[in-house]
Amino acid sequence: AQKVTQAQTEISVVEKEDVTLDCVYETRDTTYYLFWYKQPPSGELVFLIRRNSFDEQNEISGRYSWNFQKSTSSFNFTITASQVVDSAVYFCALLVGRGHQGGSEKLVFGKGTKLTVNP
Amino acid sequence: DGGITQSPKYLFRKEGQNVTLSCEQNLNHDAMYWYRQDPGQGLRLIYYSQIVNDFQKGDIAEGYSVSREKKESFPLTVTSAQKNPTAFYLCASSNRAGTEAFFGQGTRLTVV
Numbered sequence: 478a479q480k481v482t483q484a485q486t487e488i489s490v491v492e493k494e495d496v497t498l499d500c501v502y503e504t505r506d507t508t509y510y511l512f513w514y515k516q517p518p519s520g521e522l523v524f525l526i527r528r529n530s531f532d533e534q535n536e537i538s539g540r541y542s543w544n545f546q547k548s549t550s551s552f553n554f555t556i557t558a559s560q561v562v563d564s565a566v567y568f569c570a571l572l573v574g575r576g577h578q579g580g581s582e583k584l585v586f587g588k589g590t591k592l593t594v595n596p
Numbered sequence: 597d598g599g600i601t602q603s604p605k606y607l608f609r610k611e612g613q614n615v616t617l618s619c620e621q622n623l624n625h626d627a628m629y630w631y632r633q634d635p636g637q638g639l640r641l642i643y644y645s646q647i648v649n650d651f652q653k654g655d656i657a658e659g660y661s662v663s664r665e666k667k668e669s670f671p672l673t674v675t676s677a678q679k680n681p682t683a684f685y686l687c688a689s690s691n692r693a694g695t696e697a698f699f700g701q702g703t704r705l706t707v708v
Contacts, residue, residue: 520686527695527696529694570639572694582646582694589638
């Protein structure tokens with residue numbers, strides 16, 4: 478079975494603090510993709526990053542960085558010097574099923590972490 | 597502009613009625629998904645489709661039905677069998693090459 482666990486339900490920080498959002502996934506597939514999405518109060522999900530199972534390089538994009546570790550099945554997301562505009566719900570997601578004969582790709586989400594950045 | 601459109605944004609339904617949520621995409625994506633979002637529950641997968649005229653049940657398909665007669669359209673019907681339909685519904689589409697999914701703006705369904 479495929480599963481994504483985001484153990485942190487809510488996090489509250491003060492502006493300029495660094496914050497890390499945890500994501501742990503479960504899958505028996507050897508080929509899979511991991512994603513992070515941001516959901517602002519408007520409700521629409523905004524894509525942040527994608528990682529495939531064969532690429533363990535960490536990535537940095539401005540104040541955002543991601544740490545992918547297959548050994549611990551984790552794909553954590555760090556925001557450096559947080560800002561009020563970072564306040565949102567963040568979702569980690571897992572895409573499995575690609576490459577299976579006759580199979581279908583299935584995109585599964587964690588329960589999300591609500592981040593509040595206070596001024 | 598290319599994108600994914602859900603309508604309506606808000607929908608009210610009387611108990612015992614079926615209601616259909618629209619989802620249209622012009623991104624030429626093969627895969628489409630429906631999710632339900634409740635407070636504290638994250639996004640739960642209702643149905644997904646990889647190709648026209650084919651779809652699979654997700655984790656919470658009971659009380660819902662879908663069709664995929666056209667590549668660009670994936671409507672979701674919330675039937676009277678769904679006992680607790682009040683929720684925020686999100687539709688998404690993606691290219692089957694494992695790329696990211698694009699989401700619509702969602703439909704908030706309320707049973708009155």
